[in-house]
Amino acid sequence: MDKERDRRMGSKYLVVLLALLSFIACKEKEQPVVEEVVVEEPADIYEFGFNLSDFVVKKDTVRKGDSFGVILERNNIGYPRIFSIAEKARDTFDIRRLQIGKPYTLLCSKDTLEVPKHFIYQPNQEEFVVISFQDSIHAYTSRKPIKYVEKTVTGVLNSSISQALDKRGISPILTNMLAEQIYAWTIDFTRLQKGDTFKVIYTDKYIDDTIYAGIHNVKAVVFNHKNTPYYAFRYRTDSIKNIYEYYNEAAKDLRRAFLKAPVKFSRISSKYNLNRRIAYYGFALRPHKGTDFAAPIGTEIMATANGTVTESQYKGGNGNYVKIRHNSTYETQYLHMQRRKVKVGDHVKQGDVIGWIGMTGNTGGPHVCYRFWKNGKQVDPFKEKLSQSEPIAESLKGDYLNFIKPIKVKLDALPIFDDSKEKEVKTTIKQKE
Numbered sequence: 001m002d003k004e005r006d007r008r009m010g011s012k013y014l015v016v017l018l019a020l021l022s023f024i025a026c027k028e029k030e031q032p033v034v035e036e037v038v039v040e041e042p043a044d045i046y047e048f049g050f051n052l053s054d055f056v057v058k059k060d061t062v063r064k065g066d067s068f069g070v071i072l073e074r075n076n077i078g079y080p081r082i083f084s085i086a087e088k089a090r091d092t093f094d095i096r097r098l099q100i101g102k103p104y105t106l107l108c109s110k111d112t113l114e115v116p117k118h119f120i121y122q123p124n125q126e127e128f129v130v131i132s133f134q135d136s137i138h139a140y141t142s143r144k145p146i147k148y149v150e151k152t153v154t155g156v157l158n159s160s161i162s163q164a165l166d167k168r169g170i171s172p173i174l175t176n177m178l179a180e181q182i183y184a185w186t187i188d189f190t191r192l193q194k195g196d197t198f199k200v201i202y203t204d205k206y207i208d209d210t211i212y213a214g215i216h217n218v219k220a221v222v223f224n225h226k227n228t229p230y231y232a233f234r235y236r237t238d239s240i241k242n243i244y245e246y247y248n249e250a251a252k253d254l255r256r257a258f259l260k261a262p263v264k265f266s267r268i269s270s271k272y273n274l275n276r277r278i279a280y281y282g283f284a285l286r287p288h289k290g291t292d293f294a295a296p297i298g299t300e301i302m303a304t305a306n307g308t309v310t311e312s313q314y315k316g317g318n319g320n321y322v323k324i325r326h327n328s329t330y331e332t333q334y335l336h337m338q339r340r341k342v343k344v345g346d347h348v349k350q351g352d353v354i355g356w357i358g359m360t361g362n363t364g365g366p367h368v369c370y371r372f373w374k375n376g377k378q379v380d381p382f383k384e385k386l387s388q389s390e391p392i393a394e395s396l397k398g399d400y401l402n403f404i405k406p407i408k409v410k411l412d413a414l415p416i417f418d419d420s421k422e423k424e425v426k427t428t429i430k431q432k433e
């Protein structure tokens with residue numbers, strides 16, 4: 001009996017021991033797996049200064065018919081409490097200012113009741129308003145952290161600049177910045193040439209590390225147009241007013257206004273005057289939509305700004321005349337020339353001679369009738385508020401040249417990405433395969 005019992009007990013112990021051993025063995029084997037699970041536990045996510053894992057997070061946008069009250073009521077907060085919340089938050093945020101389509105977040109208790117504790121409203125990408133009613137009611141406005149990331153892009157124009165940038169995933173805003181802000185008076189972006197190259201150092205803006213908020217600014221560019229490099233560097237000229245301007249590698253300003261006159265040493269013989277009456281025509285109304293600069297026959301006539309010649313011909317009352325497009329807004333026209341020096345399609349720089357003073361067409365004496373066009377209409381250039389940049393102050397010049405030195409080195413060292421060559425490379429690889 002005893003022996004039999006001992007044997008049975010022994011087998012029982014053995015089973016227990018084996019089970020225990022296998023359990024330990026199992027545990028040892030499983031341990032690393034268990035550790036991995038611990039590592040994979042979701043990390044705390046912070047937004048608006050809250051640890052989101054402490055709450056049930058409800059994100060939505062303000063819809064038609066929504067109000068602060070309607071939203072909170074929908075989330076189980078009664079009206080007397082809503083009124084006191086709105087009242088106490090009023091100094092920071094007027095709850096009536098909620099706009100349809102703007103995002104909001106409700107941070108609710110992590111229990112079955114899911115009681116809202118904080119209401120966060122985002123009037124724009126950068127700002128957010130927090131109305132807390134967890135214990136005491138309080139409200140405040142804050143900003144999301146903003147990060148700036150410097151980037152570079154280069155390319156060759158095989159088509160248009162916007163297409164070249166588009167292929168690289170760059171927003172058309174960059175093209176606009178180059179064409180309208182930086183090079184408006186230096187390069188005519190409607191007449192770019194195939195083979196022109198560009199290198200840009202710019203800054204992208206991110207909100208909260210993740211939300212892309214567009215191009216913040218262009219730090220430096222070199223645009224190689226018709227084999228001439230046009231550099232532009234962004235430089236702060238006024239630290240108090242925070243004014244930035246672009247200058248080239250020699251500290252010359254790029255946003256040049258028009259020359260005051262297309263002729264040196266001339267006098268204005270007739271001003272722009274829509275109410276001009278002329279005795280010769282029986283004092284009939286003969287509006288003068290130009291400014292006449294009188295000078296001896298043969299005097300040089302200059303282009304008043306960089307641009308492309310769009311008209312160069314002899315025509316009726318205008319006589320020999322030239323018209324130049326400077327950018328998408330402005331054109332200038334020069335009438336009654338003795339001779340024209342430029343032809344349609346020519347690119348001219350400010351101060352270039354385009355012809356000579358004459359008396360061709362309808363004119364009583366030697367002069368150039370200078371006409372100034374804005375968006376297709378003739379205006380008085382002397383009454384136009386033209387974008388004009390001051391040349392860099394002498395006191396800043398040294399600092400500027402030191403400032404741009406490393407940026408220019410970086411810009412010059414950037415290799416130019418050529419998408420047409422990229423294609424060739426890809427095809428050769430495929431052929432090898």
Ligand SMILES: [Zn+2]
Pocket residue numbers: 270288290291292368369370
């Ligand atoms: Zn005139």
